[in-house]
Amino acid sequence: MSDPLLEGYRLCPQRHDEMLAAPGELRPHWCRFMQALAASEPAQLAERMALVEREVRENGVTYNVYADPRGADRPWEVDPIPLLIAPEDWAQVEAGVAQRARLLNAVLADIYGAQTLLTQGLIPPSLVFGHRGYLHPAKDIRPPGGVHLFQYAADLARSPDGRWWVFSDRTQAPSGAGYALENRLVVSRMFPEMFRELNIEHQAPFFASLRESIAQLAPRGDGPQMTVLLTPGPYNETYFEHALIARYLGFVLVEGSDLTVREGRVWLKTVAGLQRVHAIVRRQDDDYCDPLELRADSALGIAGLADCARRGTVLLANSLGSGVLESGALLGYLPALCERLLGEPLLLPSVATWWLGEPAALEDAWRRLDDLIIKPTDRAAGSEVLFGRRLSPAARDALHERVRLQPHRYVAQEWVRLSQAPVLDRQRPRHLSARAVGLRAFAVATGSGYAVMPGGLTRMGSAPEADVISMQRGGGSKDAWVLSDGPASSSLSLLRTTITPADLKAPRAHLSSRVAENLFWYGRYAERSECAARLLRVALARCVAETEELDEGSLPALALAREWNLIDGEGDPVAELLSAATQPDQGLGAVLRQMGRAAFSLRDRLSIDNWRTLNQLVQDPVLTRRASLPAALNWLDRAVTTLVTLSGFALDGMTRGTDWRFMSIGRRIERLDFLALSIQSAMEAGHGSGLDWLLDLCDSTVTYRSRYMVAPEWLPVLDLLVRDDTHTRSIGFQLPGLLQMVQKVESLHGGFASTLLAGSAEALARLAPEDLSPENTALQTLLADVRESAYRVSEAVTHTFFTHAQRSQTRVST
Known part of the structure; x- marks a missing residue:
């Protein structure tokens, strides 16, 4: 194919190319897409790139890179060109990922159960017990349905020969599925015709399986079944994804402070009282989940959560302690474990890995250090991935000494050059360049095995020469399109076909105190x-x-x-x-x-x-x-x-629910305070300052002029801004409105603040036109009382609904 798009795009002999089989020769499943792309004018491609960036920016898609000065405001980077995966390639990946999830679930069940694999030497005990991800309090916890590993993700890449390899397993709180969903929403809008014509497999069935499986596995009782998504909070690097998935699946997004344990069950603290939580999809690391039994200094967890998991009163997805499987040291043992536990060969091989806790492996790895990378078994340890061939002699000696002191904390892996895929050049829209790419594939447990998301999240290197793909190092992403031999599934949404009376929810349901x-x-x-x-x-x-x-x-x-x-x-x-x-x-x-x-x-x-x-x-x-x-x-x-x-x-x-009322109470408190302060300032300034500025400030000029064909005077201005109960920018409208809002909330949750407003409301009702003068004491007192009442209502709302010091008994919403 001869086209300016490919000018400057070079094959790398050490990498598999996803698009080209040979120089200028497209792989068959890329032909139709590239033909459509080549037919695009440069202005169209530039516009598409701009649309992607604008969509990401306006949707607030972010990924927090902790070392980046932009922090939580760093936009998510999406390349418009998707990674295309042929049907036969995907069949191999899908089967391998599903098998791997089954295997790792069985390993988890044994590690925290009978521990046969450890006693028989199939896994070295020090590999498990020496890893910080192993949680002794999780021993003998039996999750509902025996599913320890509810969600799983595998980081995949192709070696130069085109084979798929697993580089790491994500078993604790695998992230990325929400970003894959967002990429699909953005990129499919850039190429809607090609998305339809290429019969791309849809993602909705995967998310539907996730939601349905939780509903089947979670315990019941104490009202309608409730699932929450537990997030560490807005400052977590993937918070955007947490909010997206919660909204998409209809889960309640919660932080640890929103939940409490009472009588062996987990409850959500809402403004209506405590409501039972039946399932928790967690995006929080294991040891932060329970300060009572796990990490005592955690301010993110729920005291007593481990006990609830032990009792089986809540489904945790994933179960506590699943992070131990993220140890790179396990990769070398999986082929034998697969034969033993599943009776079949491992379909997706892991990249060659040496656990340096074995003396022979340590010695062998150091002989071939130029071809290896060294990294910690615990990916959260913060150590850099080190390329052996790039180390100076002094650095090698220092690393060898560090590893020799704690060899069980390190693994060596074969350095494999990742495959490359095309990206649009931001400076020259009609030109493609190559970036290293890897694929994160996702699986979820169902009643018939593990379902795998078609495609997953494609991650790409931050620069053409990058050897490591890491979002924390500024990497970008792509959508992954799995082509189908026939029409793709018609399932495009998660909407249920039937709603039963049990599915109906009250408008104020699940409003947590924090929200x-x-x-x-x-x-x-x-x-x-x-x-x-x-x-x-x-x-x-x-x-x-x-x-x-x-x-x-x-x-x-x-x-x-x-x-x-x-x-x-x-x-x-x-x-x-x-x-x-x-x-x-x-x-x-x-x-x-x-x-x-x-x-x-x-x-x-x-x-x-x-x-x-x-x-x-x-x-x-x-x-x-x-x-x-x-x-x-x-x-x-x-x-x-x-x-x-x-x-x-x-x-x-x-909707006019409790959530809207809390927001509206906040708005009215602020507007009342500002109105009263503005009128006080005008009154203090006296007659010489004029009143046009006050009418402009209170957005009341048009209303005033429609009523009075005279220059602004104190009597009509104060009547409009203080007494008029039809004018939204007046105290006469806002004060009774705030009182009614408070009374409505009190009718649902008990009295807390209406008495604080009663005096000001009565004084306002008594205010006569004759009192509308800057010198009038009654008016001056009213304005001061309005400001004081607004402040006291704010304090009452805070103390009644936003603090949780044993203020309410358990109340179950039905």
């Missing part, structure tokens, strides 16, 4: 952001309009900005306001970041449209560079519009 708290603060920060943007816009506009020397008397908006800690008032007002408007760590930028953090913890509850709008706001380019005054004013207009849009999502897109 309620994040919703409450998301509401507060969203409203605080809008107030800050409006205030900065009004203050900047008036600063520009002033021709005389600025002072707080003539510019109450500036005084209010100082009162609200947006500026300190000691420098040039315009410069300070510009910084507060556009610097990411000051003023509006700081509040937006706090809103983004609260939203990030609610990933599984925000719609895609909501999340995209939020991302566009917090990632606006103006926050990354110093903006001019016109650019800042334009940005503030844009910010206000976007924040109003986000308010619309809450108003129009959320």
